[in-house]
Amino acid sequence: MRKIYFDHAATTPVDAGAAELVMQYMTGDFGNPSSMHGFGQAVRNALEEARKQVVAAIGAASVGEIAFCSGGTEANNMAILGAARANKQKGNHIITTAVEHHSVLSTCKYLAKEGFEVTILPVDHYGLVNVEDVARVITNQTILISIMHANNEVGAVMPIAEIGQMLKNLNRKIIFHTDAIQSIGKLPVNVDQLNVDLLTISGHKIYGPTGTGAMYLRRGTWWQPIMYGGGQERRRRPGTENAPAIIGLGKALEIAVANRVAYVKRITKLRDELVDKVLSRIPHVRLNGHPTKRLPGHASFCVEYIEGEAMMLYLDMQGIAVSSGSACTSGTPEPSHVLLAMGIPKELAYGSVRVTLGKYNTREEIDYFVEALTEIVERMRLMSPVAGSNCTPGACVSCSRAENK
Amino acid sequence: MYSEKVMDHFSKPRNVGAIDNADAVGEVGSPSCGDTMKLFLKIKDDRIEDIKFQTLGCGAAIASSSMLTEMAKGKTLDEAIKITNTEVAEALDGLPPKKLHCSNLAADALREAIEAYQASR
Numbered sequence: 001m002r003k004i005y006f007d008h009a010a011t012t013p014v015d016a017g018a019a020e021l022v023m024q025y026m027t028g029d030f031g032n033p034s035s036m037h038g039f040g041q042a043v044r045n046a047l048e049e050a051r052k053q054v055v056a057a058i059g060a061a062s063v064g065e066i067a068f069c070s071g072g073t074e075a076n077n078m079a080i081l082g083a084a085r086a087n088k089q090k091g092n093h094i095i096t097t098a099v100e101h102h103s104v105l106s107t108c109k110y111l112a113k114e115g116f117e118v119t120i121l122p123v124d125h126y127g128l129v130n131v132e133d134v135a136r137v138i139t140n141q142t143i144l145i146s147i148m149h150a151n152n153e154v155g156a157v158m159p160i161a162e163i164g165q166m167l168k169n170l171n172r173k174i175i176f177h178t179d180a181i182q183s184i185g186k187l188p189v190n191v192d193q194l195n196v197d198l199l200t201i202s203g204h205k206i207y208g209p210t211g212t213g214a215m216y217l218r219r220g221t222w223w224q225p226i227m228y229g230g231g232q233e234r235r236r237r238p239g240t241e242n243a244p245a246i247i248g249l250g251k252a253l254e255i256a257v258a259n260r261v262a263y264v265k266r267i268t269k270l271r272d273e274l275v276d277k278v279l280s281r282i283p284h285v286r287l288n289g290h291p292t293k294r295l296p297g298h299a300s301f302c303v304e305y306i307e308g309e310a311m312m313l314y315l316d317m318q319g320i321a322v323s324s325g326s327a328c329t330s331g332t333p334e335p336s337h338v339l340l341a342m343g344i345p346k347e348l349a350y351g352s353v354r355v356t357l358g359k360y361n362t363r364e365e366i367d368y369f370v371e372a373l374t375e376i377v378e379r380m381r382l383m384s385p386v387a388g389s390n391c392t393p394g395a396c397v398s399c400s401r402a403e404n405k
Numbered sequence: 406m407y408s409e410k411v412m413d414h415f416s417k418p419r420n421v422g423a424i425d426n427a428d429a430v431g432e433v434g435s436p437s438c439g440d441t442m443k444l445f446l447k448i449k450d451d452r453i454e455d456i457k458f459q460t461l462g463c464g465a466a467i468a469s470s471s472m473l474t475e476m477a478k479g480k481t482l483d484e485a486i487k488i489t490n491t492e493v494a495e496a497l498d499g500l501p502p503k504k505l506h507c508s509n510l511a512a513d514a515l516r517e518a519i520e521a522y523q524a525s526r
Contacts, residue, residue: 314416326463
């Protein structure tokens with residue numbers, strides 16, 4: 001059977017060049033980078049090379065601003081908990097949005113238990129936060145704002161540079177964090193152009209190893225660690241570094257950034273073709289998110305009259321891997337918090353499917369997918385008690401059926 | 406996460422569709438709360454001669470609907486009304502815990518159909 005991977009926002013295969021380096025530093029050139037002997041120092045040098053690769057990729061001022069950790073979730077926890085706690089004497093107000101990844105949202109909600117006040121901003125029906133909305137909720141207690149660069153579910157690209165500029169124009173310091181886990185390697189990411197103080201990335205979304213991440217912390221930003229132990233990572237993240245994998249992250253990031261422009265051009269074209277074909281071939285389907293302010297490989301749809309998990313499993317039986325924001329796949333009784341925050345009705349959100357393309361996907365795979373999806377949706381709708389029921393498109397307030405027709 | 410039996414019924418669901426002029430119909434759920442199931446029964450001499458289902462739902466919902474139709478077909482109404490959701494899940498070699506309540510509703514739809522049929526006579 002064919003196997004097609006269309007779930008690159010979940011994880012990516014490790015780039016062969018990066019995997020080779022990981023293997024090299026796991027087996028032959030092993031060592032603890034904190035050891036003073038030759039074994040350790042060889043790994044230390046490679047680890048510091050990875051740090052320079054991160055500095056170059058995001059336009060940081062120096063290697064001292066980068067701390068490696070175990071992944072995106074830890075990086076987001078470090079950024080938010082560390083900045084909030086270190087600035088508690090200045091204020092207790094934190095701002096974030098309703099569509100953040102759980103590693104940001106749950107962390108902010110937890111901070112409410114430590115006495116912080118958290119404002120969770122709504123988004124528009126494209127999944128975008130409004131700059132004026134951010135400005136409006138800032139108080140003299142606001143110490144931290146955390147807003148993702150691009151959304152993992154619908155690919156919406158947030159106006160981070162604009163928010164950063166607005167904050168720069170204020171006559172007081174508010175720490176600005178952006179979760180760039182989905183955007184790095186796909187969008188231009190530069191900490192000065194975005195005007196951010198904290199930025200977090202993950203290895204396995206950019207063809208690097210799972211279990212690696214990094215936090216950028218602008219020099220001069222008040223911050224404190226969330227774990228205590230040895231002095232690794234300039235006391236910002238104690239514990240022996242996962243050096244081989246981090247070295248792989250550095251290499252993968254370097255490759256992703258170097259090939260970004262060509263990759264984006266190719267993948268955007270493929271994605272647009274996929275979207276056009278799905279919308280024109282299958283009735284009662286809508287595209288989620290903004291038509292242009294979206295990640296290049298991202299396409300999220302709501303397919304009416306069917307449920308997303310079943311659709312995902314039927315696709316899987318034909319060798320196609322996608323994901324769904326339906327309640328059944330999110331592990332909660334509610335469908336995706338992102339789709340609901342965008343104002344998508346529950347019955348539509350249940351039928352969501354997310355396709356995220358990657359650098360090895362081809363046009364032929366797109367055609368295979370569209371064929372398979374068309375057939376599956378048709379078959380599932382024949383099975384559905386709701387499809388074909390009495391309905392006048394556009395008659396109900398929440399109706400979206402008139403679109404895409 | 407699903408048993409082989411669930412995947413079998415999910416990939417090749419039995420008795421899918423509607424029955425014209427059905428003697429009894431049972432429906433549970435609503436689209437805004439997730440799974441919706443509709444059962445159609447053809448009844449002769451208090452026995453289920455034919456049964457078909459339509460389901461909007463996840464893998465567990467489709468598989469349990471399919472399994473229930475197999476279990477109910479040919480049974481008398483008195484026998485069929487006793488089928489429980491738990492028995493359907495057991496016949497499928499179990500369902501993941503979080504699916505037991507939200508997606509395993511087929512026996513409820515059957516009971517509703519039979520009760521409505523009996524009340525109307």
